[in-house]
Each structure stands twice: as structure tokens, then as C-alpha cells.
Amino acid sequence: MVTKQFSGSPEDADLTRADSLAREIFSDIANKWALLIIESIGDRTRRFSELRDEIEGISHKMLTQNLRMLERNGLVERTVHPTVPPRVDYTLTEPGRALRPVVDGMCDWTHRYLGDIEASRGRFDG
């Protein structure tokens, strides 16, 4: 549950604090760019430019922004190679890898129900 939680116990403060933190994290993760980045990195090591090229439609800014956010939350690790021109590699951390099955599940679901959804849309719109 990432929605409300009632208690009444003395640990109320901690519970609501943990809940609001959970919601904050959930909101960070539950957005398309974050999930697509995780999906794109997978179990590989990817450079900034590779991600930008692979993730259709993502802008330079959105990519850096989301990579920072994922790094801050400890889902991706960023290693800078002091070469010139600079080269930065991104990999998933253990928490990041643990999220992969979830993202895969969402991708699978999307393809599995593509037809049904298209049909439903047709009905709804028409």
C-alpha cells in the first residue's frame, strides 16, 4: 500500500513519515522516463549518448534530470572516465536491478493487451 495508512499507535509519526517517503519514491519511479531508462540500461553498461539514442523521444534535459534522480535514489551508478572527451557509464545497482522484473512486467503487459486496448479505445471514442 502506498495510499493511506491509519494507525493510532505511538509510532504514528514514524509511520506517516515512512508513508510519505514511500509515496515520494513511488512518484519518482512511477514515471515513464525513469522506467524506460531502467529498461534501457538493463544488465548492461550504457553511456549517456547511447541512452539518449536508444530512448526514443527523450530530450537531453529529461535524460540528465532522470539519471540524477535515479542516481540520488541509488538505482543507478554513475562512473566518470577522466578521458577527453569525457565518457560516463551508467549501470543499475542492486535496487535498480531488483526493479527490472517490474518494468519488464509492465512492458509485457503493454504488448499482451495492445489489441484489447486498441479495441477498447475504438469503442470509447466512437
Add this chain to the structure above:
Amino acid sequence: MVTKQFSGSPEDADLTRADSLAREIFSDIANKWALLIIESIGDRTRRFSELRDEIEGISHKMLTQNLRMLERNGLVERTVHPTVPPRVDYTLTEPGRALRPVVDGMCDWTHRYLGDIEASRGRFDG
């Protein structure tokens, strides 16, 4: 994969069309309100006001907007009871229920790594 797909085969047009549709659907679903609504409905029948009360922080507008979107994509079914005052029930359809494990997985992941993430944030911010 919901990112790029190359082919070169004659079905190119259909492939890219299916891909863009997949991305569209993925973008619809991969947002916090949609996922929280699905989580909140679960296997129950929920009224509009119940959802509004249960999903902390969601506005009237966001709830209706996302419910319409989910209905259009065939994830939720909307049944209006012609009473006064009116009463509207929402339930998950088969595609909607099929997405539950994914959402549950994301919620589980959030709570599982809450501590790690908080620690990582501390390191990153400090």
C-alpha cells in the same frame, strides 16, 4: 521493449505503428495516479468518493481524468446507478486485473528498499 525497434521488413509501417501505440499506452499507464488508482480499486468495487478519499493527495480533477483514461483503455469498468444522488462504481476489467501484480511489485519494491533509498539520498545530498 518499448523503446526503439528496427526492422527493414515490409511490415515496417505496422511495426512502428504498433510501437508508437505501445509507447502511448505505456506512457498512459506509467504515471503515479493511474497506478495508485489501480492499486486502490484492487479486486473490489469502489465508488468515486471512496477513491478520492483513499488516494491521498489526488484532486477531484485528476481522479476523473485518470479514471476516464483508464476506462478508455479498458482497464476499468464504470457502472452508473441511476439513483439520486447518483452513484458510480468502478471495477477492474481483466486487463486491469492483469496489471495488478505489476503494481503490487512496484509497491513491494518501494517498501523493500525504503531504507536503502533514504540512505542513498543522504549520501547524495550531503
Add this chain to the structure above:
DNA sequence: CTGAATCCTCAATGATACTG
């Protein structure tokens, strides 16, 4: 190449009021 910062625009969101 990567990334930060700036500016600018438009869409997402909230607040409010009105309808069935």
C-alpha cells in the same frame, strides 16, 4: 561527450463554480 544553466512556452494541475 556530458552536463549545467538559462530562457521560454505550453500543458498539467488546482480551485472554483455550475449541472444532472
Add this chain to the structure above:
DNA sequence: CAGTATCATTGAGGATTCAG
């Protein structure tokens, strides 16, 4: 109660520029 519409505001996100 549920839903739509309108308006106002904010913030997301794109384009561009500069720096390491």
C-alpha cells in the same frame, strides 16, 4: 454524488548556450 467547464497558476519540458 459525480462530472464538466472555466480560469489561473505552476511546473514540466524543449531549445539553446556555455563549460569542463
